[in-house]
Amino acid sequence: MSGVLAVLEQRDGVLRKVSFEVATAARRVGTKVDAVVCSSPGPEACATAIAERAKSGGYGVVVFAATATGKDLAPRVAAKLGVAVASDVTDLAAEGDAIVATRPVYAGKALQKIRVLGKPAVVSVRPNIFTPDARASQEKPETLSVASPGRVVVREIKAAPAGMLDVAEAQVIISGGRGLKEPANFKVLEDLAKAFGGRAAVGASRAVVDAGWRPHADQVGQTGKTVSPSLYFAIGISGAIQHLAGMRTSKVIVAINKDKDAPIFKVADYGVVGDLFEIVPKLTDEIRKLHG
Amino acid sequence: MKIAVCIKRVPDSEARVKISADGKSLDEAGVKFVLNPYDEFAVEEALRRKEKAGSGEVVVICLGPAAAQETIRTALAMGADRGVLLQADTIPADPFETAKLIAAELKSATWDLVLLGRMAIDDYNHQVGVLAAELLGLPCVTAVSHLDIDGAKGVAEREIEGGIEVVEFPMPAVLTTDKGLNEPRYPALKGIMAAKKKPLEVKPVQAAAGKLEIIALTPPPERKEGKIVGEGPAAVGELVRLLREEAKVL
Ligand SMILES: Cc1cc2nc3c(=O)[nH]c(=O)nc-3n(C[C@H](O)[C@H](O)[C@H](O)COP(=O)(O)OP(=O)(O)OC[C@H]3O[C@@H](n4cnc5c(N)ncnc54)[C@H](O)[C@@H]3O)c2cc1C
Ligand SMILES: Nc1ncnc2c1ncn2[C@@H]1O[C@H](COP(=O)(O)O)[C@@H](O)[C@H]1O
Numbered sequence: 001m002s003g004v005l006a007v008l009e010q011r012d013g014v015l016r017k018v019s020f021e022v023a024t025a026a027r028r029v030g031t032k033v034d035a036v037v038c039s040s041p042g043p044e045a046c047a048t049a050i051a052e053r054a055k056s057g058g059y060g061v062v063v064f065a066a067t068a069t070g071k072d073l074a075p076r077v078a079a080k081l082g083v084a085v086a087s088d089v090t091d092l093a094a095e096g097d098a099i100v101a102t103r104p105v106y107a108g109k110a111l112q113k114i115r116v117l118g119k120p121a122v123v124s125v126r127p128n129i130f131t132p133d134a135r136a137s138q139e140k141p142e143t144l145s146v147a148s149p150g151r152v153v154v155r156e157i158k159a160a161p162a163g164m165l166d167v168a169e170a171q172v173i174i175s176g177g178r179g180l181k182e183p184a185n186f187k188v189l190e191d192l193a194k195a196f197g198g199r200a201a202v203g204a205s206r207a208v209v210d211a212g213w214r215p216h217a218d219q220v221g222q223t224g225k226t227v228s229p230s231l232y233f234a235i236g237i238s239g240a241i242q243h244l245a246g247m248r249t250s251k252v253i254v255a256i257n258k259d260k261d262a263p264i265f266k267v268a269d270y271g272v273v274g275d276l277f278e279i280v281p282k283l284t285d286e287i288r289k290l291h292g
Numbered sequence: 293m294k295i296a297v298c299i300k301r302v303p304d305s306e307a308r309v310k311i312s313a314d315g316k317s318l319d320e321a322g323v324k325f326v327l328n329p330y331d332e333f334a335v336e337e338a339l340r341r342k343e344k345a346g347s348g349e350v351v352v353i354c355l356g357p358a359a360a361q362e363t364i365r366t367a368l369a370m371g372a373d374r375g376v377l378l379q380a381d382t383i384p385a386d387p388f389e390t391a392k393l394i395a396a397e398l399k400s401a402t403w404d405l406v407l408l409g410r411m412a413i414d415d416y417n418h419q420v421g422v423l424a425a426e427l428l429g430l431p432c433v434t435a436v437s438h439l440d441i442d443g444a445k446g447v448a449e450r451e452i453e454g455g456i457e458v459v460e461f462p463m464p465a466v467l468t469t470d471k472g473l474n475e476p477r478y479p480a481l482k483g484i485m486a487a488k489k490k491p492l493e494v495k496p497v498q499a500a501a502g503k504l505e506i507i508a509l510t511p512p513p514e515r516k517e518g519k520i521v522g523e524g525p526a527a528v529g530e531l532v533r534l535l536r537e538e539a540k541v542l
Contacts, residue, residue: 044431068452072434075419079426083503084388085419104512105415106318109309111510112415114385118503151431155447156458166454172541216437216472217451222305222413223329223471231541242305248512252539254531260520267515269539272531274524282525286532290542 002060004030005120007050007073008037008141009065017169018065018127020136025125026063027133029094034059035141042149047076049144054081059120061099063092066124067168074124083118088226090129090249099123107222107245127168128228129249160217165201167218172196172231175203175220175247179236179257179276183213188280189235195287203227205237221246236276239264256280293348295338295405297372298394298424299331300383301356301363302414309511316506318414325359327366330409332476333469337439338407339371340474348404349373355393355499357381361492368487369479375492386502387415391423393497398428406466410435418468425466433459437472 006026008019015037026033036053038046054062054077062081064074066088074085090111091102099121105112116123160166167173174189186202193200204214206221220227222242232250237243239255239262247253248267255268256276265271272279303309303318304326310319327335335352342348352367354360355378364375378397384390398406406425411418418434425432437456438449441463448459448467479487521527521534536542 068435068450071418072422072450075422076426076432078419079388079391079423082388084386084391084423085417086504087417087419100507103416105509106303106307106309107305107413108512110311110318111512112506113508113510115505115507116503117505152433152459152461154457155460157452157455158458159455164454168453217456219471231535231539245305248515252535252541253515253518254535265518265520268518269516270531270534271518271520272522272524272527273520274527278525279528282528283531286528287542290532290536 002030002058003032003034004061004063005054005057005059006033006035007062007064007070008035008139009067009069010037010039015139015141018067020132020139021127021130022063022065022125023136023139024133025092025130026061027135028092029061029099035139036144037141038144038146040146040149041154042146042152043073043076044150044152045146045148046144047073047080049146050077051080053144054120061121061123064122064124066126070124074122078122081118081120081122083120083122086114086116086121086123088126089123090126092123092125104249107241108248109241126226126228126249165198167201167203167220167227168225170199170201171229172200173203173220173227173229174200174233174235175205175237176208176235177205177237178207180208186214188277192233192280192284192287195284195291197291205243234264234268235280237264238262239267293342293345293404294401295341295348295350295407296398296403297331297334297338297350297352297367298406298408298420299335299352299354299363299367300328300409300412301325301354301360302328302412305329305413311509311511316509318509325363327363328409328412330411330413330469333471333473334407334409335367335370335372336474336476337469338405339477341405341441351376353378353394353397355380355390355497356383361494364492365487366479368490368492369483370477371483374490377492377494378497379494380497380499384499384502385506386504387417387420388423389499389502391420391427393499394420395424395427398424404464406430406464408466408468410468410470421466421468428466430464430466431461432466433461434468435470436467437470439467439473
């Protein structure tokens with residue numbers, strides 16, 4: 001089996017958590033894994049550098065993270081290598097000479113198993129699915145140097161307010177829906193998030209994003225983000241199929257809803273039926289006690 | 293402004309997914325198909341750009357089966373000027389093959405702007421736009437949620453984890469559209485009537501097998517049977533205990 005090229009991500013010089021997942025996924029399909037990062041404000045330049053490295057190194061597999069950056073970069077690299085990306089995969093294995101990948105399709109209502117015949121095979125892995133192994137944290141990637149950024153240039157990154165964790169990266173997500181009744185009530189969920197001490201982010205259903213209560217960046221679901229945290233709270237969310245599309249691969253799902261027949265209870269591991277305004281503050285107290 | 297928009301016919305997101313006897317594909321019986329929701333943003337953006345420029349043409353291009361004429365008619369009813377159906381019985385499993393066919397069609401003219409959706413809601417590939425742009429040698433920005441075009445220069449915003457990227461690029465370009473870019477219009481009755489008379493060219497195409505081979509399509513694993521812990525605030529203590537001791541996530 002030929003080598004595997006793991007394309008890691010960093011921001012402000014620090015490797016992102018998903019990079020360790022990429023390295024871990026890479027080791028599933030090969031023993032010789034080389035890791036690279038590319039830091040250029042131009043995705044075109046990075047794509048050229050990575051494609052050249054993939055070719056000159058004769059790698060059999062190239063692994064990306066299916067993050068906003070990876071989803072943009074992977075197909076640029078793949079096209080230069082004459083193949084497509086097996087994108088957003090949740091499982092990956094080497095079977096003989098080929099790579100076999102599993103990916104959720106149809107809003108997570110089915111899993112597609114595909115054989116990736118391209119040489120190299122280019123895949124991107126869904127964040128929060130591949131648990132980093134012990135070796136991952138020691139990853140020392142080679143930095144690819146890039147001369148000019150190319151035609152497409154990132155001029156600025158408007159960062160989210162400090163201390164705000166992105167739903168796509170949080171270990172715990174507290175999502176709220178129309179059951180919150182009005183935007184100010186999201187404070188109840190923010191308090192619960194705070195009780196988790198920096199590990200939790202507040203998410204939202206599309207109904208409350210469309211109503212302008214919450215930013216689109218917080219939306220979970222088919223037209224929002226796909227998340228797989230360790231713990232997902234759906235609070236005052238009915239559980240429409242398009243919402244489930246974004247969170248059904250979460251490890252543990254808790255639903256709090258006053259309607260005992262709400263579809264969210266069908267996917268929840270634990271459900272509490274009742275008024276969220278009575279239940280959530282109590283829960284916040286209990287979590288605070290644990291962490292305090 | 294001459295703008296091309298690539299649109300895909302996809303199962304409605306509410307559709308029940310039943311797997312065909314071959315174990316590899318969707319059983320389409322009784323499934324309602326729609327214009328891919330992300331492509332609605334692309335069509336809307338094209339119409340607004342043309343309206344703003346005061347003149348131009350919006351051409352929609354779709355690779356799909358004969359039934360995709362209906363999808364094209366939807367875009368024509370929104371206001372696109374004409375459509376091209378690259379007709380194939382099945383859409384290739386390998387998005388590179390799709391991109392090749394789309395790029396070949398796009399090469400037959402010059403465009404001021406090419407728009408696609410960020411992703412198709414059936415295959416979740418999010419890549420046909422980038423692949424087509426690479427094949428055409430055009431600059432590409434993906435998942436655009438805000439767009440300013442000033443002559444030969446464009447500035448786009450795209451959401452990334454924890455922030456928003458502001459990206460500059462030269463025109464003409466290939467852009468893929470995300471939610472937030474605009475509010476797509478509903479086709480009005482007048483538009484629906486007009487769409488019936490707009491040109492729709494059908495070109496049969498042959499897609500190669502490609503390098504991604506579907507081995508199986510299966511239902512997702514059932515989530516372990518969940519439990520209702522209880523009712524009201526009285527259930528909170530037990531919930532926390534279960535999260536700690538059983539699920540071990542606290
Ligand atoms: C193409 C398409 C894409 C879509 N994409 C997305 C997407 O990305 N993400 C998404 O979320 N949706 C998406 N949707 C919308 C989706 O279909 C639903 O409309 C939406 O998820 C509903 O949001 P909700 O659960 O907040 O609201 P509702 O369905 O109105 O549910 C509110 C829930 O709150 C409960 N409730 C009310 N008061 C209380 C209380 N006091 N205590 C406890 N519970 C209470 C109610 O019982 C109810 O279950 C999409 C739809 C389409 C057509
Ligand atoms: N068969 C197709 N015909 C026309 N456009 C397509 C087709 N497949 C994908 N696209 C375009 O490419 C975008 C991304 O699709 P995908 O890469 O499949 O997720 C879609 O939103 C469409 O704009």
